[in-house]
Amino acid sequence: QVELVQSGGEVMKPGASVKVSCKASGYTFVSYGISWVRQAPGQGLEWMGWISPYNDNTKYAQKFQGRVTMTTDTSTNTAYMELRSLGSDDTAVYYCARDRVQWLVDAFDIWGQGTMVTVSS
Amino acid sequence: EIVLTQSPGTLSLSPGERATLSCRASQGVSSRALAWYQQKPGQPPRLLIYGASTRATAIPDRFSGSGSGTDFTLTISRLEPEDFALYYCQQYGISARTFGQGTKVEIK
Numbered sequence: 001q002v003e004l005v006q007s008g009g010e011v012m013k014p015g016a017s018v019k020v021s022c023k024a025s026g027y028t029f030v031s032y033g034i035s036w037v038r039q040a041p042g043q044g045l046e047w048m049g050w051i052s053p054y055n056d057n058t059k060y061a062q063k064f065q066g067r068v069t070m071t072t073d074t075s076t077n078t079a080y081m082e083l084r085s086l087g088s089d090d091t092a093v094y095y096c097a098r099d100r101v102q103w104l105v106d107a108f109d110i111w112g113q114g115t116m117v118t119v120s121s
Numbered sequence: 122e123i124v125l126t127q128s129p130g131t132l133s134l135s136p137g138e139r140a141t142l143s144c145r146a147s148q149g150v151s152s153r154a155l156a157w158y159q160q161k162p163g164q165p166p167r168l169l170i171y172g173a174s175t176r177a178t179a180i181p182d183r184f185s186g187s188g189s190g191t192d193f194t195l196t197i198s199r200l201e202p203e204d205f206a207l208y209y210c211q212q213y214g215i216s217a218r219t220f221g222q223g224t225k226v227e228i229k
Contacts, residue, residue: 035218045158045166045209045220059216062122095165100177105213107156109177111165 002026004096004112011118012086019082020115022096029077030054030055033099035108036070036081047096050105051079088121093117123148125214125221133229140197142224144210147189154214157186157195160207160223169208170195200226 002054007021022034036048049060051070055077069082082083094115123217124147134140144155153173158166168177170186173193183198197204205228 037220044223045160045211047211047218047220050216050218061217097165100168100171105172105216105218106154107168107177107211107213108158108166109168111167114165 002098002110004098004110006096006112006115007010009116009118011120014087014119014121016086016119017082017084018086018117019080020094020117022079022081022112024077024079024098027098028102029072030074031102033105034070034072034079034086035097035099037095037097037108039114040089040092043092046092048081048100050099054103059108065075083117086117088119091117091119122217123219125212125219127208127210127221127224129224130222132228133227134200135229136171136200136202136212138200140141140195140204142195142197142208142210142226143164144188144193144221146191146193146212150193150212151214153189154212155186155188155193156211156213157184158209158211159204159210161186166209183195196200197226202228 005023030053035050053060053072071080096112098110100109101108126145128143155173157170160166174186185196
C-alpha cells in the first residue's frame with residue numbers, strides 16, 4: 001500500500017541541526033511532490049515547504065527560508081528535511097505529506113506518521 | 122501569502138447534530154484549491170475534501186464542502202461519535218500553501 005514512513009524522534013540542543021527522513025513506498029516516488037508540515041505542541045499545522053523528487057525543485061515558506069533544506073534520494077525513495085539553528089520554538093511534530101495528484105501541486109492525501117523533534121538544553 | 126481564518130474556534134455539539142465550519146481567505150483561492158482535513162489526537166491529519174467540494178477516498182457522504190473565492194464551508198450533516206476532532210482548511214492554489222488555525226468540534 002501507499003505509505004510514508006518517517007525516522008524516529010530526536011532530542012536536539014539549541015543551535016543544532018536536525019535531519020528528518022521520510023521513506024516512500026507503494027507508488028512512483030518521482031511523480032508526486034512531497035511537503036513538510038510541522039505542528040508544535042497544542043498548536044495548528046504549519047506548512048514548511050515542498051520538493052519535487054523529479055527535479056529537486058523546492059519552494060520554502062518564507063518563515064523558513066535560509067534555515068531549511070529539503071532533498072530527496074530517488075535511489076531509496078526517501079525525502080529529507082534539514083532544519084538548522086534550532087530554537088525551543090522548533091519543538092514540534094514534523095510530518096511529510098504527499099501531493100494527491102502526479103505532477104501537480106495539490107492537497108495532501110498521504111501523510112507520514114510524524115517525527116517528534118524536541119529542542120532542549 | 123494567503124491567510125486562512127477559521128471560525129468558530131470551538132463548536133460544541135451533540136451526536137446527530139449538524140456541524141458547519143467556516144474558512145475565510147484573505148484573498149481569492151484560485152481554482153477552488155481548498156482542502157479540509159480532520160485530525161485526532163496523536164494522529165496525522167486525514168484528507169476529507171479537496172477542490173473545495175470533492176470528497177476524498179472513503180470519506181462518508183455526511184461530509185460535504187462548498188464555497189469559492191474567499192469563503193468556504195465544511196458541513197457534517199449528522200455528527201457521529203468519531204467525528205469529534207480538529208478540522209483544518211488549507212489552500213494550495215498558490216505554491217506557498219497555508220493552513221487555517223483549526224476548529225475543534227467537541228461533544229456538548
